[in-house]
Amino acid sequence: MTTPKTLKRLSLLTTIMAAILICSHVFTACSNNDDNTVPISGRTYSLDQKITNRRECHALKTIANDALNLKFRQIVFEYTSVGPDMKTPVRLTGVISMNPAVYNKDVAPRGLMLYNEFTCAKHGERTSQNEIDDIGLYMNKYQNLIMVSADLYGWTLTEDKPQAYCCPEITSVETIDAWDAAMQILKDEGYAISGLPTFNVGYSSGGFSALAVQRYSDELRAKGRSDLDWKLTSAGAAPFSIYSVYKSNIESKTSGYACSFPLVVVAYKETYHMDFEYKDVFVEPLASNIQKWILSKDYGTWDINKLIAGGDEKLAKDCPVNMILTPAALDANSAIGQKLAKKFRENSLCGEGQNWQPNTKTKYYIMHSAGDKYMDWHVGEEMANYLKGHGCNVETEFNDWGNHVDYGLFQHIGKTILLMEDCMPDKDAVREQAIKDAIDKAEEYIRDKVSEMTGIPL
Numbered sequence: 380m381t382t383p384k385t386l387k388r389l390s391l392l393t394t395i396m397a398a399i400l401i402c403s404h405v406f407t408a409c410s411n412n413d414d415n416t417v418p419i420s421g422r423t424y425s426l427d428q429k430i431t432n433r434r435e436c437h438a439l440k441t442i443a444n445d446a447l448n449l450k451f452r453q454i455v456f457e458y459t460s461v462g463p464d465m466k467t468p469v470r471l472t473g474v475i476s477m478n479p480a481v482y483n484k485d486v487a488p489r490g491l492m493l494y495n496e497f498t499c500a501k502h503g504e505r506t507s508q509n510e511i512d513d514i515g516l517y518m519n520k521y522q523n524l525i526m527v528s529a530d531l532y533g534w535t536l537t538e539d540k541p542q543a544y545c546c547p548e549i550t551s552v553e554t555i556d557a558w559d560a561a562m563q564i565l566k567d568e569g570y571a572i573s574g575l576p577t578f579n580v581g582y583s584s585g586g587f588s589a590l591a592v593q594r595y596s597d598e599l600r601a602k603g604r605s606d607l608d609w610k611l612t613s614a615g616a617a618p619f620s621i622y623s624v625y626k627s628n629i630e631s632k633t634s635g636y637a638c639s640f641p642l643v644v645v646a647y648k649e650t651y652h653m654d655f656e657y658k659d660v661f662v663e664p665l666a667s668n669i670q671k672w673i674l675s676k677d678y679g680t681w682d683i684n685k686l687i688a689g690g691d692e693k694l695a696k697d698c699p700v701n702m703i704l705t706p707a708a709l710d711a712n713s714a715i716g717q718k719l720a721k722k723f724r725e726n727s728l729c730g731e732g733q734n735w736q737p738n739t740k741t742k743y744y745i746m747h748s749a750g751d752k753y754m755d756w757h758v759g760e761e762m763a764n765y766l767k768g769h770g771c772n773v774e775t776e777f778n779d780w781g782n783h784v785d786y787g788l789f790q791h792i793g794k795t796i797l798l799m800e801d802c803m804p805d806k807d808a809v810r811e812q813a814i815k816d817a818i819d820k821a822e823e824y825i826r827d828k829v830s831e832m833t834g835i836p837l
Contacts, residue, residue, distance in 0.1 A: 422556075423466075424459050424460075424461070424468045425459060426458045426459055426460075426556060426559060426560045426563070427457075427458065427459050428456055428457070428458045428560035428561075428563055428564055429456060429457050429458075430454055430455070430456050430564060431455050431456060431457050431472070432453075432454075432455040432507075433452065433453070433454055433455070434452070434453050434455065435450065435451075435452055435453075436450065436451050436452070436453055436476075436511045436514075436515065436518075437449065437450050437515075438450075438451070438511050438512045438513075438514065438515020438516070438518065439512050439515050439516070449515040449516070449518055449519060450478075450479060450518075451476055451477060451478050451479065451482075451514075451515065451518035452476070452477060452478075452479055452482040453474050453475065453476050453507065454474065454475040454564065454568075455472060455473075455474050455507045456472065456473055456474070456475070456560060456561065456564055457470050457471070457472055457536070458470070458471060458472075458473060458556060458557060458560035459471075459556070460532075460552060460553045460556040460557070461549075461552060461553070461556075462532060462537075462540075462549075463532060463543055463546070463549055463650045463651075465548065465549065465552065469532065469536075469537060470536050471529070471530060471531065471532060471535070471536060471537065471553060471556075471557070472505075472507055472530045472534075472535040472536055473507070473527065473528060473529045473530060473557035473560065473561060474505075474506050474507035474527075474528055474530070475525060475526070475527055475561050475564065475565065476506070476514055476517070476518060476525070476526045476527075476528075477518065477524070477525045477526065478518045478519065478520055478522075478523065480520060480523065481523050481524070481525060481570075484569070484570070486523050487523070487571050488523055488524055488525045488570065488571065488572065488575060489522065489523045489524055489575070489803060489805065490524045490525075490575050490576045490577070490578065490799070490803065491524065491525050491526075491527070491572060491575050491576070491577050491578070492517065492524050492525070492526040492527070492577075492578050492580060493526075493527055493528070493554070493558060493577070493578065493579045493580065493589075493592065493609075494506065494514065494517070494526050494527070494528040494580060494581070494585070495528070495554070495579070495580065495581030495585035495586070495588035495589045495592065496510070496528055496531075496581075496585050496588075497581070497582055497583040497584050497585040498544070498583055498584045498639065498642065498680060499534075499679075499680075500638065500642065500673065500676065500678060500679055500680045500683060501676055501677065501678055501679040501680075501682075502538065502676050502677070504679070505530045505534050505535060506528045506530070507528075507530055507535065508530075508535070514526065514528075516792070525565065525570065525572065527557065527558055527561040527562075528557075529553055529554045529556075529557035529558075530557075531543065531550060531553050531554070532549065532553060538676065541645065541646060541649035541650060541674055542646060543646055543650045544584065544642050544643060544645075544646035545584060545587055545618065545621060545642075545643050545646060545647075545726065546646060546647070546650050546651075546726065547587070547588075547591035547594070547595075547726055547728060548591070548595070549650070550588050550591055550592075551588075551591045551592050551594065551595035551596075552595065554588065554592050555592065555595060555596065555599070555607070576610045576799075576802050576803060576804065577608070577609050577610055578609065578610055578611045578612075578613070578799055578802070579592055579593060579596075579609045579611070579612040579613070580611075580612075580613045580614075580795060581613075581614055581615075581617065582614070582615040582616060582617070582788060582791055583615070583616050583617060583753075583783065584617065584618065585614075585617070586614030586615050586616060586617025586619075587614070587617040587618050587619060587728070589612055589613070589614045589617075590612065590614055590617065590619055590728045590762065591728060592612075593609065593612045593737060593738070593741065594728060594735050594737070596608075596609065596738070597735065597736065597737055597738045598735070600738065608738065608740060608741070609738070609741045610741065610742065610799075610802040611741065611742045611743075611744065611795075611798055611799055611802055612741055612742075612743050612744070613743075613744040613746075613791070613794075613795040613798065613799075614743075614744070614745055614746070614762075615745075615746040615747065615787065615788070615790075615791030615795075616746065616747045616748065616751055616753070616754070616756075616759070616783055616787055616788075616791070617747070617758075617759065617762070618639075618643075618754055618758060619727065619728045619729050619758055619759065619761065619762035620723075620727040620728065620729050620730040620758050620761055620762070621643065621723040621724075621726050621727050622720060622723040622724045622727050622730055622731070623727070623730060623755070623757070623758045623761055624640070624723075624754050624755070624758055625640070625711075625719060625720060625723050626711065627754065627755040627757075627758070628640050628700060628704075629700065629704065629708070629709045629710075629711060629716075631700060631755075632699060632700065633697045633698060633699055633700060634697075634698050634699075634700055634703060635696060635697060635698075635751075635752030635753050635782070635783070636680070636684065636752070636753040636754075636783070637683070637684045637687040637688060637695060637698040637702075637703055638673075638680050638681075638683035638684050638687065639680075639753060639754070640703065640704070641661065641665065641669075641673065641683070641687070641703065642673065642680075642683075644660055644661075644719070645657075645669055645673050645674065647722055647726075649674070651722065653718070653722065655715055655718060657669050658705075659705065659707065659708070659715045660704060660705060660707075660708045660715060660719070661703065661704065661705065661708070662701070662702065662703065662704065662705055664686075664689075665686075665687050665703065668686070672686050672687075681695070684696075684698065687702060687703060688702065689702075696752075697752075728762065728765075729761050729762045729764075729765035730761060730765070733765065736769055737766055737769050737771050738771075739769070739770045739771050739772070741771070741772075742772050742774070742798065742801075742802070743763075743766050743771055743772065743773040743774070744773075744774050744775075744776075744794065744795060744798055745759050745762055745763040745766070745773060745774075745775050745776075746759065746775065746776040746777070746787075746790065746791045746794065747759030747760070747776075747777055747787070748777075748778070748779060748780035748781060748782070748783070748786065748787030748790070749777055749778060749779040749780075750779040750780065750781045750782060750787070751782060751783045751787060752782050752783065753782070753783040754783075756777055759775070759777060760775070760777060763775045774798070776790065776791075776794060797811075797815070
């Protein structure tokens, strides 16, 4: 059997494999933009973007003795958006990342990418701070793209506040505000961004954010924002329907990621001021430690998992749900169960009560590994069916690619790269073949490494 130690190594190898793959070419993202004077329905404030820092970053230094040498530059900026009440102006931060050649204008960018960050719980875990390894994968010298990401409420300047985790409307507004601010900064800095293809990408909760951004962009397009026309929206292993994730949680005996549901519930109670007590939803010792374990942001997600599991690392990987949720919270027909279910339906991006019309010009890629132990893959199928039902061009992948951060993550990255290349104006057969060859080599590399560790031929 595969041991927890081997699983850790597999996750590391997945990162290595993804890095090797990406270093052969491509990945691109985000929009051909207008400045912050474009009228947006509902924006009653000026973005007032301001560059606050420029820094050099060096990602994945420990991978293969720094063979990738992924160095890149970042422009960190502040901008004005809104807080959780959707009306009070608040200063937030975002970041623009690019490789040195693009930053120095030695080469022109091939595309613009909106990166929606995945689940974080600890101080400094933002793309403008310490979370740079994953960003680094996109910063290789072949891709020549510019990436934008928003730190969002509850981080950096507002780190003393609860994060609005999986709150789609708040995340979307703050992200598009960051996008518009970044586009104006890039124009002011003299970067040639006009007409570049735009891509909207995220994995896990970042995939949820990507579809939330898609929904908000489509709503704005209907009101006149012609620039928000993503070429590709790619989302992997995401909780598109919070309600469906809740149902699968309470119907399962164990959770492979014990902190995920508590992070949602805490964010919703604090953000939407829901009228319940934590003891109504969570069992002890979690119920009495929400401030210390989650709101303090002193612990990462796997630290929280272990705390919930009483310090048992093995149990943390497959935690009984009755160590997380109360009997009442496990009953969808109870008073607290109905209260949670109602809010989760409201905040879902597909399913009952959702009727938004996605942009049919956008290409969609929805992926979720059937072997994911963090959440049921059928939630991805539900999102894909919603998009298809509204006339969209959707490609899906629901085969078993292992657990959430193992092969599933790699599969999403690899396929997204190829789909992005299809949208590039300078696409050619030589480059496309080089990408496919790199994917083949990466798969061969990981098979050899796994066989070497386990002694099992693959």
